[in-house]
Amino acid sequence: MPAVSLCCRICATEHPLDATGTCSRCFGPLDPTYDWDALRARVSRASIEAGPQSIWRYADLLPVAAPEVARLAPGMTPLVPAPRLAEELGIGELWLKLDTANPTHSFKDRVVAVAARKAQELGLDTLSCSSTGNLAGAVAARAAAEGMEAAVFVPSDLEPEKLAAAAVYGPRIYAVAGTYDHCSRLSVELSFELPWGFVNVNLRSYYAEGSKTLAYEIAEQLGWETPDAVAIPIASGALFHKVGQGFAELSALGLVDGTPALFGGQAAGCEPVATAFRENARVVPVRPSSIARSLAIGNPADGDFAVTTARATGGAIHTVAEDEIGSNMAHLAATTGVFGETATGVTLGALKAAVAAGQIGPRARVVLLVTGDGLKTPGPVSDTYDPIMIEADADAFLDEVLIA
Ligand SMILES: Cc1ncc(COP(=O)(O)O)c(C=O)c1O
Ligand SMILES: [Zn+2]
Structure with a gap:
């Protein structure tokens, strides 16, 4: 794994590759840094093309090792x-x-796959997030695939389709009275209290790389x-x-x-x-x-x-x-x-x-x-369609089509 540290995007202070969301000096975001000399020597079009049909073909450019058994691997979408x-x-x-x-069914599977891998490396067994909808589904499905627990925080007035598309995987869903930004603030506070992998808080540096x-x-x-x-x-x-x-x-x-x-x-x-x-x-x-x-x-x-x-x-x-x-x-x-x-x-x-x-x-x-x-x-x-009501009668249908 070529990532060597986390580095603050604002003040360039280096941090170890652990579950830290922000810089301890200035609260700036942290990005993984890589050994670019090693990467230049190792990564080529051919080395990438020889990899799996998923995001893991780019594992050299990601801050986690590719999983030995990639379950439900995202990426290489059409x-x-x-x-x-x-x-x-x-x-x-x-x-x-x-x-x-x-x-x-969203790009969030990419970011969650990377964050979940880091959670596993760190021995965290609960995946969590604040979400506007798609992320909750991606976290819940990833946890189900990996045998982890999932707890997701969403605004209480989320679209019912998004809620169902997350709930089906069996996470604990917390519907927060407020907007996404309330969910986000809550999950930041909880990340200091709970030994969970909050994919877009304490694992955000890894997540974003996806x-x-x-x-x-x-x-x-x-x-x-x-x-x-x-x-x-x-x-x-x-x-x-x-x-x-x-x-x-x-x-x-x-x-x-x-x-x-x-x-x-x-x-x-x-x-x-x-x-x-x-x-x-x-x-x-x-x-x-x-x-x-x-x-x-x-x-x-x-x-x-x-x-x-x-x-x-x-x-x-x-x-x-x-x-x-x-x-x-x-x-x-x-x-x-x-x-x-x-x-x-x-x-x-x-x-x-x-x-x-x-x-x-x-x-x-x-x-x-x-x-x-x-x-x-x-x-x-949902109001853009106007079905034509017909009887189950071929003659009537043909009359209708021929007249129209
Ligand atoms: C479908 C979809 N597209 C784009 C985005 C934007 O992603 P970001 O928050 O990284 O800007 C989101 C975020 O939830 C999303 O669900
Ligand atoms: Zn900093």
Whole structure:
């Protein structure tokens, strides 16, 4: 395992590779550091291609050892072309990264797999998290697969589909009176009291690294080329920031040339990171009120880093109107056959805004991350169908069809 320490992103103080969420000197976030000389000598396109069909083919670039027996391994999800939508949007190529193909139908299986591995290394037998929905399902399923306990904290008004999609795996579910940010604060406090692996608190440094695998896979699946732009939804900002880091690492290792511009999306009802980008300011927390529940984090831990990543890559962060989210979900489904969740409606909105602003040109090759499944958030599109009522009678049906 090439990770050598945890290092503070703010003050660069080094910490051991244990379950510490924040810097003991300045409370900044901690990132694993690696022995890059050793990695340059060992990691090649061929060494990666010889690995398993999952995120564990990139284990050298992750802060944990690959499991001996990988149960329900996430990753290597399909990257599929979407030519009809590309043409409608007026861009050269559009590819959809279908992270709905992960075991619990969201990209959260990637981050949880890495955090759970660390929990096992540290001998922690309960996995926990605060969640806007998808993470709860990913934690609960991972615990079930590994024979661990799971305890998850979610806002009490979560979508029923998301609750059921987590509850089925048998975790203890705590429905917190309040928003995600209340769940988050509670789990931070509890992490000091309980010997649990809180994947997005005391294991956050390991957890977040799992999102780098999206960048690695996109480059590999494009034949070790990077796209011109990637569209990504933003809640805490960790996914956005770590995808940027993943592409930068591939470039530093000489595995690809160049890095893409990253375009982030937030919903109008919860846009602290988009506001900070627009106003060239630091993130100011908000109280969320959005139908994109999975992105409803009012106090985003990695928000400022997401803003920095957007600027550093030549991208941007856009706000998407609440009433566009459902129509974007339907637009994506009708032009590509892919039913993404509300977060994907936001991501497509951000892509449209970037094209309209001339930030993505007509020949660009673009990847859109489909990070979650529409079947868990059908609400915004549930009034878009109008079935034709008929009798079970062929003659009547044919008359009806011939007249219409
Ligand atoms: C489907 C989906 N996409 C994107 C995100 C955003 O991830 P992050 O909090 O790392 O910004 C989430 C977070 O819950 C999510 O559930
Ligand atoms: Zn620090």
